[in-house]
Amino acid sequence: MKQVDRFKKLPDNARIQAMGNLFKYNDRLTWDIGVRIDNSTRQALKFSQLPYLSRQVVLNQTVAAIPPGFPVEFILPDNTLWQLATVKDCGLVKFKAGDEQSQYCFMFESEGKTIYLPQLELARALFFTNNYFANAALVSNALDFEFDVEHNPSSDDEEFPLDVLINALPTTNCPKILFDNEGFRYLLAWVLLDSDVKSSFESIYKYFSQELIKTNKFKRWTFRFDPPQLKGVKTSARGWKSPDENLWFINRIEALENLSFPDIADIGYFHPNFSENKPSSSKGTGGTYPQLPTQREIDEESDGSSDSESALIFCDATLINFNNSPRTRKVYAKAKAKSAGKEDEEKPSTLSPQVSTDDSNSRGDIPRATVDGLGDQTDNAHLYLNKFDSFFKMLEILEKEYGVKQSKPVVRKLPEIGRSKSHLLTTDSSPRCIAIVRIEYQREGYFLLEVDTSDRRASIATKVISARALQPIGLLRDFIPEIERRLLSNQFSWPKKYFDELVGEVNHKSIPHQQSKNKGSLSEEEVKRWAVRYLSIGKR
Structure with a gap:
């Protein structure tokens, strides 16, 4: 180093x-x-x-x-x-x-x-x-x-x-x-x-x-x-x-x-x-420590x-x-x-x-x-599963009501990139995590990447990647570190050009989060509306 x-x-x-x-x-x-x-x-x-x-x-x-x-x-x-x-x-x-x-x-x-x-x-x-x-x-x-x-x-x-x-x-x-x-x-x-x-x-x-x-x-x-x-x-x-x-x-x-x-x-x-720092509803570009x-x-x-x-x-x-x-x-x-x-x-x-x-x-x-x-290097990402409560409830509705199959989620702490603090929640400096889930719907597989934005630091949609398009070039886990690095280096947004080169422009999309009328987690009806929007993932 x-x-x-x-x-x-x-x-x-x-x-x-x-x-x-x-x-x-x-x-x-x-x-x-x-x-x-x-x-x-x-x-x-x-x-x-x-x-x-x-x-x-x-x-x-x-x-x-x-x-x-x-x-x-x-x-x-x-x-x-x-x-x-x-x-x-x-x-x-x-x-x-x-x-x-x-x-x-x-x-x-x-x-x-x-x-x-x-x-x-x-x-x-x-x-x-x-x-x-x-x-x-x-x-x-x-x-x-x-x-x-x-x-x-x-x-x-x-x-x-x-x-x-x-x-x-x-x-x-x-x-x-x-x-x-x-x-x-x-x-x-x-x-x-x-x-x-x-x-x-x-x-x-x-x-x-x-x-x-x-x-x-x-x-x-x-x-x-x-x-x-x-x-x-x-x-x-x-x-x-x-x-x-x-x-x-x-x-x-x-x-x-x-x-x-x-x-x-x-x-x-x-x-x-x-x-x-009180959370802001507008999108920020991320800050850094006071640096020389x-x-x-x-x-x-x-x-x-x-x-x-x-x-x-x-x-x-x-x-x-x-x-x-x-x-x-x-x-x-x-x-x-x-x-x-x-x-x-x-x-x-x-x-x-x-x-x-x-x-x-x-x-x-x-x-x-x-x-x-x-x-x-303490492995504690599992402690932050509750940060994805609404996301997992949405997947549960997809599974029970629409026959979507899902794998066990993988939760990772986002890495520290340079001197940015984007890898930490602004509310309490706990680690910001990313949840990765593989689902199957209508005989097609997809990977869902969901970032914890519970501090409302920014609004970032769920990234959906075609498993079929990814299969010829390798396993998703091989690309996750680079995806995380680009996410945090790219003003906290998904690196579209990178995904275009990785799987092709038509093989990845972003599904915005369901808006909530109340501060905090989504209501049951809002979670259901969010779930319905996922049923369009196979449409081009």
């Missing part, structure tokens, strides 16, 4: 060779971490930039680059079988300068391999995929001061009653923009609601406060923590290996699958700066300003997957009107081309940035 954002004072294609201790000069407010870069004399970056930082990662890429090393997959054993070790103990890392060789690792056996996993890299993959958690980890009881967890809160939402409400307190430094990422909502709930995971996160500060070494000029610390129980978690990574492939040193974790999540069904999130120019510079030294809105920037994602997938949504205290296609008016339209990854403070003079490096 080619990273767009640049580190201001690093050269092109700067490869990280080694990671060292955390340290802070006594006249500074923020913490640095030792790094060694193969074509630079720079020996430190900010700890808040950790979402970007792993051994052999290439920063300031001018071309897409795969980090050196070899791919490996392994299953994490019970934590009681892990041993404490250092980089030096492994013997595969040849870089000797700085504090690299003394950094702590976990060492364990998995499927015949001996794995050396740097503790900082595991913590990065679990917690530090955003700079908010990196900053909070070095503050005593930060999460308790910034969040309040309310169990079984009162709610007037019959469709989405809450089991837990996570309140970001007025004292929080957590940027509200992170809550648009469902993966972050899962991660935050995982840390706050699982006592083992929270203890793991808090152990970072425990060791930090106990083992901190102080001198007249600076403070320093060798990172370590107590991991949560991770037995059975599948890990995909890159690293160095011995000639017989029995010994591995992990440079970067790329994915964690089957993380254990508490048995909770519905979670709400409140932030004091949330402002609800195409290429931004991350200042390795400057602090964030307290006078500016946090911008969102992205780094190479670490993928996660939880074994339980609750529904999540944002909860609002106030609402305001939203005009079609426009973003939150509280956000600035332009921002400085330079940003800081540190929390804002009085010394800061450039906008702070929120780093998002988390890719959520």
Whole structure:
């Protein structure tokens, strides 16, 4: 993956060779971490930039680059079988300068391999995929001061009653923009609601406060923590290996699958700066996060300003997957009107081309940035079937009254394309989904593609595709990712030219939604009228 954002004072294609201790000069407010870069004399970056930082990662890429090393997959054993070790103990890392060789690792056996996993890299993959958690980890009881967890809160939402409400307190430094990422909502709930995971996160500060070494000029610390129980978690990574492939040193974790999540069904999130956008009946063209120019510079030294809105920037994602997938949504205290296609008016339209990854403070003079490096792969699209209630009722009428046969629906979360927010519902930032159903009518097969527009962000008709026309060129599932990409990149409308080229102009059509007299779902009579219009799908 080619990273767009640049580190201001690093050269092109700067490869990280080694990671060292955390340290802070006594006249500074923020913490640095030792790094060694193969074509630079720079020996430190900010700890808040950790979402970007792993051994052999290439920063300031001018071309897409795969980090050196070899791919490996392994299953994490019970934590009681892990041993404490250092980089030096492994013997595969040849870089000797700085504090690299003394950094702590976990060492364990998995499927015949001996794995050396740097503790900082595991913590990065679990917690530090955003700079908010990196900053909070070095503050005593930060999460308790910034969040309040309310169990079984009162709610007037019959469709989405809450089991837990996570309140970001007025004292929080957590940027509200992170809550648009469902993966972050899962991660935050995982840390706050699982006592083992929270203890793991808090152990970072425990060791930090106990083992901190102080001198007249600076403070320093060798990172370590107590991991949560991770037995059975599948890990995909890159690293160095011995000639017989029995010994591995992990440079970067790329994915964690089957993380254990508490048995909770519905979670709400409140932030004091949330402002609800009322849905608009007119068609919008979609908005984006408050963004900087195409290429931004991350200042390795400057602090964030307290006078500016946090911008969102992205780094190479670490993928996660939880074994339980609750529904999540944002909860609002106030609402305001939203005009079609426009973003939150509280956000600035332009921002400085330079940003800081540190929390804002009085010394800061450039906008702070929120780093998002988390890719959520939790399979939870089935949770949003209720968003298609009227659509499925219409299909049920077609089946019962007109002999239309239908397959089991497939529901997919629409992907994030670029920096558009079209893949999220504007009402609560829950995922926008697409339902795909195959039907048969009068001996002909058709695929129906229905997009969730329950937030009334736009009016998009149901797309109908002839199964006969599609059959010679392949399976629909092979084309769905490209259809989704074009849908979200095409001002939230079906890509007609693409369908014309795919199956022919006469082999696809759009059936507009039935209009409703009342706000909300369609009445029974309106659903029936919608169903009748589908009986014309075979007519040219």
